[in-house]
Amino acid sequence: MTKNQVTSVPKPTLRRLPGYLQVLYELKKNGSIDVSSTIIANELNVKPIQVRKDIEFTGIVGRPKTGYVITELISAIESFLNWDNITDAFLVGAGHLGSAILGYENFTKYGVKIIAAFDVDSEKVGTVIHGKEIFPLEKMLDLCSRMHIHIGVITVPAENAQYVADLMVQGGITAIWNFAPVELQVPENTIVENTPFSQSLAVLSHKLKENIKRN
């Protein structure tokens, strides 16, 4: 029981890793072979020691004097984030935001591919948005289990988000990317990652106020 709870990665570390990747791709493109924590840190306005600590979690060890091998580090981070194999996902809610997300091909870089979308609006059902057909919501549950989908994206209005989440959980989805400004109630082993714009705008708007006051 004591060593059961493996010390897991801090969330801040996970959030920083994509930034490191971005820098590493750039360096590789420019022909570099090795990289030091200082170089990465300067690029991203963080401290070198933090970069080293973060890298430690990926299992990569560097070498004194030369630092880390770029290609090695790239593979390690990609595999650590599970970005080296792509997981299929369903999206529910084909409104403005949902449509945009459907059209954002870049998610495959981040290990996720949205392969179908669902909506309750009969006007939208049957149409094709950015090459993806919109299905009626009733079909999701069945398709989820049949296709072994693990990731669900919620872009419906706040009032419907919990209902959709319940459906997803029923369908076997274990990771939900939620854009609705609601705290979803899900079983313990289900992962919910919230990206409500309200949170970002809260920070931005409050700080702007403080800034303006100061002048």
Next chain:
Amino acid sequence: MTKNQVTSVPKPTLRRLPGYLQVLYELKKNGSIDVSSTIIANELNVKPIQVRKDIEFTGIVGRPKTGYVITELISAIESFLNWDNITDAFLVGAGHLGSAILGYENFTKYGVKIIAAFDVDSEKVGTVIHGKEIFPLEKMLDLCSRMHIHIGVITVPAENAQYVADLMVQGGITAIWNFAPVELQVPENTIVENTPFSQSLAVLSHKLKENIKRN
């Protein structure tokens, strides 16, 4: 010098406040007058003491036994977040994501209104997306200063983000909401709030992998 650096709000607190608001609106709609920290906490799966600590920052004091007055708390949070007056914003990059954001009327709830968009693509310039005209990027700098715009939204590809940020800073913008997966270099007093989807997907994807391993 000692008391100069006023202890500012923790970022996590700012991020939680919109959630409290959501709950408060709901309670008010249902006719409640007062609310205790426990009620809010249960709704959002957090601890009551955390809610009380967060509320303290808004300046509202509650009353033993009855708790907080809902309407009072709502106004206090809204004004604390500066959501009670709407700040105009410019958006640069009218691609998929940019278009979606232009169509998302809800931002006014969060104190921000995007009033114009810019793009380098001459195909897009002159078109109207969700009721907003797209202007050539060259015009932004001038319009920024003339209209006293303070908030800029960046939805251009990674490689152009820094260039756009520089332009915005030049134009007098002091708060940037950045969707590009790049660390922007800006003057010290400029606020940057990053919302790269890569960060969210890093957390989601890694945890999903861990979850699957566990079974």
Next chain:
DNA sequence: TAGATTGTTAATCGATTAACAATC
């Protein structure tokens, strides 16, 4: 009054940063 809930003060926890010996 009795009981619920706040707000204060102190303890804990987790993440960041510092210092430095090990080493290529």
Next chain:
DNA sequence: TAGATTGTTAATCGATTAACAATC
């Protein structure tokens, strides 16, 4: 070898949580 950079161990910092007296 000399110097740069890692990785380890310890110190600091900030945020969360606990305990409880004050109070409506």
